[in-house]
Amino acid sequence: MEGDDKCDPDRPAHPGTFLAGEARQSDSQPGERRIDFPVSVVLPAGGTGERTGLKTPKQFCSFLGRPLISYTIQSFERVSWIQSIVVVVAKENMDLMTDIMQRFQHRKVRAVPGGSTRHRSIYNGVLALGEQKEEEEGSVSVDRPKVVIIHDAVRPFVEEDFLYKIAMAAKEQGAAGAIRPLVSTVIATTSEGYLDHSLERTKYRASEMPQGFTYDVISQAYHRCTESELEFGTECLHLALQFCGTNAKLIEGPPTLWKVTHKRDLAAAESIVKETLSRSACVITGGSSCAETLANALQKAAGAVDMTLDIVPDLTGDCVTYLLTECNFIQVSVNRCCLTELKTLLTDLEEENRAVLQPPVVIWIHLSSLEELSVNGTTPGPAAIMDVASAAKLRNILLYGVWLHQSEAEPLKRAPRSSTSTCRLQTSVVMLDVTGILDAASQVLAGVFRVDAVSPEIHN
Numbered sequence: 354m355e356g357d358d359k360c361d362p363d364r365p366a367h368p369g370t371f372l373a374g375e376a377r378q379s380d381s382q383p384g385e386r387r388i389d390f391p392v393s394v395v396l397p398a399g400g401t402g403e404r405t406g407l408k409t410p411k412q413f414c415s416f417l418g419r420p421l422i423s424y425t426i427q428s429f430e431r432v433s434w435i436q437s438i439v440v441v442v443a444k445e446n447m448d449l450m451t452d453i454m455q456r457f458q459h460r461k462v463r464a465v466p467g468g469s470t471r472h473r474s475i476y477n478g479v480l481a482l483g484e485q486k487e488e489e490e491g492s493v494s495v496d497r498p499k500v501v502i503i504h505d506a507v508r509p510f511v512e513e514d515f516l517y518k519i520a521m522a523a524k525e526q527g528a529a530g531a532i533r534p535l536v537s538t539v540i541a542t543t544s545e546g547y548l549d550h551s552l553e554r555t556k557y558r559a560s561e562m563p564q565g566f567t568y569d570v571i572s573q574a575y576h577r578c579t580e581s582e583l584e585f586g587t588e589c590l591h592l593a594l595q596f597c598g599t600n601a602k603l604i605e606g607p608p609t610l611w612k613v614t615h616k617r618d619l620a621a622a623e624s625i626v627k628e629t630l631s632r633s634a635c636v637i638t639g640g641s642s643c644a645e646t647l648a649n650a651l652q653k654a655a656g657a658v659d660m661t662l663d664i665v666p667d668l669t670g671d672c673v674t675y676l677l678t679e680c681n682f683i684q685v686s687v688n689r690c691c692l693t694e695l696k697t698l699l700t701d702l703e704e705e706n707r708a709v710l711q712p713p714v715v716i717w718i719h720l721s722s723l724e725e726l727s728v729n730g731t732t733p734g735p736a737a738i739m740d741v742a743s744a745a746k747l748r749n750i751l752l753y754g755v756w757l758h759q760s761e762a763e764p765l766k767r768a769p770r771s772s773t774s775t776c777r778l779q780t781s782v783v784m785l786d787v788t789g790i791l792d793a794a795s796q797v798l799a800g801v802f803r804v805d806a807v808s809p810e811i812h813n
């Protein structure tokens with residue numbers, strides 16, 4: 354089995370080198386990532402978080418209606434080349450973890466019981482990856498990965514690019530780990546509590562997460578390690594070196610890899626999530642092909658915005674909850690205009706009342722012309738939407754309607770750049786094509802991102 358040579362305890366460990374910045378492997382560029390081997394993740398989350406001083410273990414502390422661990426899981430779920438995630442939680446938290454996975458629709462994730470120490474929890478997670486699984490038809494399968502990424506569940510800010518570097522280095526070297534420069538100098542003390550000596554800071558780094566290992570290396574390292582290591586150790590890279598002779602490749606990671614340890618770290622994590630979310634929009638077009646066009650128009654108009662496109666074509670209450678945890682709720686619906694559905698959405702938004710970017714913004718784009726709207730009779734015209742919008746504004750929700758209005762008499766008028774106080778589209782905005790509509794809608798969205806107060810206007 355490949356990797357045995359990497360786990361030869363007699364093989365002398367070479368000193369290894371600090372990789373400044375990039376992994377020596379081919380520098381990955383976004384979109385160029387090619388992972389052609391199975392990668393799974395173990396998220397140790399079995400601790401009690403004593404250092405926060407809180408009763409709730411920090412991984413289950415919530416902000417913006419979502420537990421910290423859910424943010425971490427989401428970071429990994431978004432990585433397409435990760436095949437499975439194992440969350441390791443204390444036995445007494447298994448039901449809570451199952452509820453979180455269901456409530457936030459976490460896929461690819463399963464929970465297994467942790468141990469009395471972090472190493473024991475991680476070991477349980479590694480063993481779970483190697484277990485045989487009963488398939489529905491009764492057959493047995495093992496989706497044993499080639500590479501295992503281990504990452505503390507209380508480090509919610511992990512980026513795909515860095516995960517890619519760790520996974521590639523782990524596959525090539527047998528082990529890889531994230532490092533960061535030391536902030537404080539490391540000193541050794543005498544038994545009487547005096548300075549014995551200090552270490553030269555430039556020669557040392559802080560070991561962080563994520564870390565990566567071939568399955569063979571990490572499973573055999575844990576299989577061979579001592580009870581004392583399992584009880585008192587804190588470093589998986591050390592186990593790989595000590596018990597497998599595998600010297601990890603060290604890769605300097607971004608500052609976002611920090612671990613939530615103390616209570617103040619929870620507040621820091623919340624402010625980072627808020628800052629990230631406030632640049633995110635959810636575009637729901639019900640399957641219309643214009644989602645990408647709108648996303649591009651918005652990126653041009655509003656700058657870097659994290660767009661979630663068409664994740665939920667039909668909105669019901671629990672989907673609104675899901676959306677609100679994914680992004681600031683800005684819905685752009687194209688050619689979907691049922692007044693009942695609109696009112697239901699607005700009610701759900703009001704009841705959820707958790708969008709980070711207040712107020713939530715809903716834009717209905719009608720690619721059918723007003724004439725068609727009035728003919729089919731089922732779609733409310735501007736006046737009806739205006740009534741709904743006025744009522745919604747009292748509930749701190751902004752509703753816009755933008756219509757395709759075929760009128761040769763009037764030239765196309767681009768919506769003006771949003772002003773600093775309000776974001777207005779001209780009352781007689783004339784759209785002769787989808788791009789013009791989307792441009793106007795993107796300027797509304799851009800205005801939302803750029804101004805605090807946005808007055809709802811209905812434009813046709």
Ligand SMILES: Nc1ccn([C@@H]2O[C@H](COP(=O)(O)OP(=O)(O)OP(=O)(O)O)[C@@H](O)[C@H]2O)c(=O)n1
Pocket residue numbers: 396397398399400401402403404405410412441467468469470471472474475505506507612613614
């Ligand atoms: N028996 C344990 C102890 C810790 N961890 C996990 O290991 C990660 C990093 O450990 P740490 O920050 O020390 O978490 P706690 O042990 O919970 O914190 P404390 O030491 O303050 O109690 C956390 O995600 C924690 O949940 C674990 O899975 N099993």
Ligand SMILES: O=P(O)(O)OC[C@@H](O)[C@@H](O)[C@@H](O)CO
Pocket residue numbers: 471505560561562587588589590612614
């Ligand atoms: O020691 P703690 O349990 O607080 O946290 C675990 C950290 O030590 C660990 O994540 C890194 O040092 C990398 O091994």
